Amino acid sequence: MEFEQTPRNRVRRIPQRGQYDQATIYAIIDEALICHVAFAVDGQPFVIPTLHARMGDELILHGAKASRLLKHIQAGHPVSVAFTLLDGLVLARSVFHSSMNYRSVVIFGRGRTLEANDEKMAALAVLTEHLAHGRWQEARLPTPQELDATTVVAIAIESASAKLRSGPPNDEAEDYALPVWAGVLPLQLAALPPVPDPQLASGIAAPEYLVHYHR
């Protein structure tokens, strides 16, 4: 399945880096730990980083009942959400052709509030598993009071595009002779060894999904 190209989602700068197929887009959303949500109030744009997870064809966000962002989404306003994976610095011989390797997605949509407790619990499970696969089975699950204090919204992914760059720099032909190092500095979001809570009871080992964490 491909998302339709419209003025809203079309990749304009360097269009050959644009991709519109659902599989590519969903894989980037799923790998990204967090997203950045943009919304506008009376022409003033705002952008907020937040945890997300994908549940089927919807994007799940959650937070406290008082959250301005969530109230805005609940009121039916449009949002745009970016997911960005940095894969490396691209060091060309020239400043002009220096760049980054990345996989990024921008989606557009409007949200609905999850009202039913079973649907909210399912969404919270997906959010928890998005952070650390295996955690939902181990952690103490939300109480009815905690569930009531939490707003969960699902944003239908109406429109989306991905933009990707990979590989070595592309220099001007005459620059390849310059005595300047060129190549890629790979980057990745890396996990260090888990740090136990100072109040952790003795004899509880860090779970496997944290010791060998990767996205």
Add this chain to the structure above:
Amino acid sequence: MEFEQTPRNRVRRIPQRGQYDQATIYAIIDEALICHVAFAVDGQPFVIPTLHARMGDELILHGAKASRLLKHIQAGHPVSVAFTLLDGLVLARSVFHSSMNYRSVVIFGRGRTLEANDEKMAALAVLTEHLAHGRWQEARLPTPQELDATTVVAIAIESASAKLRSGPPNDEAEDYALPVWAGVLPLQLAALPPVPDPQLASGIAAPEYLVHYHR
């Protein structure tokens, strides 16, 4: 210096995590490799990831002349820009208190176009050095034609706030007895060894600022 707290920049959710001093805010902007810029056109929000650098009290962005984002900024519209550093997953005993450790900033402002070539060159130097400190001295600098093809804008940081979380989870008192591992999984944006361009001439070693890269 502290940024004034207004309805636009005040941290509303968990206000004790909010900070408004310039030193904290600038340090986060400088450490972040990229930012996410939000803008709105006829009520439709957009968000775009891009490279940035700070030059004094202004945020520098650049791109091709045809960039929609840059044209929008050049027209004097307000933008909001987020900078987000992920420091760890916070695994509480309960799903409800699970969180992230992070240092984030959101700024608000409007941009101006850098017109003079010397000011554009100074801004491109800051952008290049933001990516890799030492690169501007080594790489082939922009030609007049390349400079002309590049738009550079400077956004005055009118308003800003930081939001930070650090440290172990904060669980409910009765949950500390649960046999569930709790703590922090530290995260960092890590660089792997530099990968030379397949077309790199022999005898050019990777520079020190890439071999021991860290932000």
